[in-house]
Amino acid sequence: MVELSIENSRPVAGADAQDAAVRLREIIGQIREAADPERGMAALEPALRQAKDGWRDVRRLLVSPFVREGRFVPAIAALEVLIAVHPSRVDDRRLLASLFGRMQQWDRAIAEADAAAGIEPGNAALHAVRIQLRVQAGRVAEAAEAARATRAMAQSEPGEAHSWMMAFVRNGDVAEAADIAAALDPDKLPNERVATMAVRALMGDGRNAAAIGLGDAALSAGHDCAALRSSLGLSHLRRGTEEDRKVHAVAHFEAGLQAAPADVRLLTLYGETLLRAGRYQEAVAPLARAIELAPELEQTRALYARTLRYTLQYGDAADQLMKLVEGSPDKLLWQRAAIGALSQAGRKEEAEALFTRYIATRGARLPDTFQEAMARMEEKLDTAPIPQARLDWAWSLRGDTSIDRAAWERRARWGHMVDHLLLDWLECRQERAEEAMQLLGELDTGERFFAPLLAAGRGVVVATAHVGPMYAGLMALELVGIPSRWLATAPNSARSSYAEALISTADQTEAQVAKACMRALGSGYVLCLAIDGAANPAAPRTSFEGQEVTYSSFASHLAHRMGVPSVFYAPRWENGRVAYTLEMLPAANPDEDAQAYSQRWQKAYFERLREHLATEPENLRLSGGIWRHVTPADRSARP
Structure with a gap:
């Protein structure tokens, strides 16, 4: 029997080895019973060096119980002894990195994970830990860099691919994450x-x-989770077909809630999709x-x-919207919505005060x-909140294909911001509205256009x-004295300058709105409707370009039922002034039913709208209506 020197701190053989194991367990027991376990660690290292495979007892009898009890400090101390004695054991370093991470000691956690991966550089699981800890530490750029340097491992070990994709997504490198996802075998997905x-x-x-x-x-393979x-x-919502929105998305959110009934995000998505x-x-x-679960969520x-x-x-x-106003008193979106809700609830005085x-x-x-407002707007063009998908779609519809894209986008942003400035000026500077009216071009053409239509004593759709510049229409009709009514989502208020001309959908039911429109036409008014917009969240959609x-x-249907003429109208910019496109839409043929007429009318309307969208970029507006649901082109076929 060979005995190894204690002085050299190596394991001994035979009976002495058994004694060394007993001695190690005694020390482990003493550490476990101590009020201050860290102080007893000094005796652990020499005993561990003497005991053959003593690391097993340290992990099983000391580290694991401490971890189960949530006593991470002594667990870490014991692991540091283990690593000092057995520096090439990657499992100990990995667990140590995890404990440092749970204590948010990120530098030490990352150092241990890097050391473990350095010992076994071909181990994908260890590199996944390196990446994941950097993500958890908020060092997403570092995480993405580490993922990029080891990307081949994600493809060779799909079971660990989550960490690589997460790092890329968090760093905004979604194309790289998607490339890893696209390389996965759909029939061999490793886990949910x-x-x-x-x-x-x-x-x-x-x-x-x-x-x-x-x-x-994944669902077919049994990988189902919330x-x-x-x-x-x-x-499905982003693909956006009617079946996607009304059938598939609803079904998935409902199934997710069966697994996680208190998931606030799923509850919100499910409720919104049903709405x-x-x-x-x-x-x-x-x-x-x-x-109820998350009262701080404003959008919900x-x-x-x-x-x-x-x-x-x-x-x-109204009560819910007033809670939003009280919680975010400077958020104009909530104020505008609350004004309409208060009016609809019959709380007129509150609505007036809030307005x-x-x-x-x-x-x-x-x-x-x-x-001055126009001059300041020029300085803020790059801040216009226009989704890129809308710009891309509008660019595809342009008539002049020789125009520079950057210059085109700047002009499109200008048109977007000017129209919203017009609304602000009309509502907030009523006493100086004439300053904005200087943008209006020649109005006689419009007056002459409507005169014979109105002479018959009937209204016009x-x-x-x-x-x-949508809001210029209010100014123009007011100036020429054409009796008009505008259907709009803006909340009505007796104090607004255009209140008399407004049929608000914000504070009336659909039946009330319809009756008001018919009364207006019956009284010989021009009734203006932006038919690509609706307050109803479930408003119907159709395909267009x-x-x-x-x-x-x-x-x-209103024009058909009331027997009144209808006109396509679009405001546009011409030599720095607002001009107007006015074109007759089809009249109903004798004995033509409403559905056939409506289809023919729709075709003519979209033809004229398409012509308008091909004009100068200032004429786009790029918000509301046809722009609301624009989605990017699907990139699934990308090589």
């Missing part, structure tokens, strides 16, 4: 975690069809539950308020003169869209 992250990565890169295909394959259902439902599908009553419960509360409105609970809807405050807040942000756009047949 990887499947969920892969769907998310593909969706983030605009590869919605690919995300849906991969997600469906997170996967959430990402898969979102992929936009017109299933108002069903949307109430999930949204109510979501704000706003959705809940809309649902209450469409289930005719006007008072409750006064709303106008004052906006007015305080405006310069003293319209000229004017169909427009969310294009060009490769996109699903909101479209209401209300205008054509």
Whole structure:
């Protein structure tokens, strides 16, 4: 029997080895019973060096119990002894890195993970830990760099691919994450975690069809979980067909909630999707539950308020919106919505008071003169909040294909911002509205156009869209004295300069709005409707130039029913002034039924709208209406 020297701190053989193991366990027991376990660690290292395979007892009898009890400091101390004695054991370093991470000691956690991967550089799981810890530490750029340097491992070990995709997604490198996801074999997805992250990565890169295909394959393989259902439902929403929105997305969110009934994000998504599908009553419960669990979520509360409105609970809807106003008193979006809700609930005085405050807040942000406001706007063009998908779609519709893209976008942004400035000026600078009216071009043409139509004593349906300087129309009709009514989502208020001309959808039911429109036409008014816009979240859509756009047949059916002429109207910029496109839309043929007429009318309307969109970029507007649901082109076929 060979005995090894104690002085050299090496394991001994035979009976002495058994004694060394007994001695190690005694020390482990003493450390476990000590009030201050760290102080007893000094005796652990020499005993561990003497005991053959003593690391097993240290892990089993000392480290594991401390970890189970949540006593990470002594667990870390014991692991540091283990690593000092057995420096090439990667499992100890990996556990140590994990404990440092749980204590948010990120530098030490990352150092241990890097050391473990350095010992076994071909171990994908260890590199996954390195990447994951950097993500958890908020060092996403470092995480992405580490992922990029070891990307081949994610493809060779798909079970660990989640960490690589997560690092790329968090760093904004969605195309790289999606490339890893696209390389996965849909029939051999390793687990639900990887499947969920892969769907998310593909969706983030605009590869919605690919995300849906991969997600469906994951479900078929039994990898079902709430997170996967959430990402898969979102992929359907982003692809955006009617069946996607009203059937598939709803089904996935509902299935996700069966697994995670208190998931606030899923509750919100489910409720919102039901709301936009017109299933108002069903949307109430999930949204109510979501704000019960997370009352601080403003957008969820706003959705809940809309649902209450469409289930005719006007008072409750107003209460919810006033909570938003009280929680974010400077947020104009909530103020505007609350004004309409208060009016609809019959709380007129509150609505008037809030409208006064709303106008004052906006007015305080405006310069003293319209000229100064225009000059300041030029400096802010790059801040115009226009989604890139809208710019891309509008670019594809342009008539002049020789124009520079950067210059075109700048002019498009200018048109967007000027129109919103016009609304601010009309509402907040009523006493100086004439300054904005200087933008109006020659008005005689419009007056001559409408004169013979109105001479018959009947009203006229004017169909427009969310294009060009929309709000200039209010000024123009006021100046020429044409009796008009405008259908709009703006909340009505007796104090607004255009209140008499407004039929507001914000504070009336659809039936009330329809009756007001018919009364206006019957009284010989010009009735202006932006038929690509609707307050109703479940408003119908139709296909137009490769996109699903909101479209209401209300205008054509109204013209048919009332027997009045209809006109296509679009404001546009011409030599720095607002001009107007006015063209007759089809009249109903004798004995033509409403449906046939409506289809013919719709075709003519979209033909004229398409012509307008091909004009100068200032004439686009790029918000509301046809722009609201524009989605990027699906990138699933990307090589």
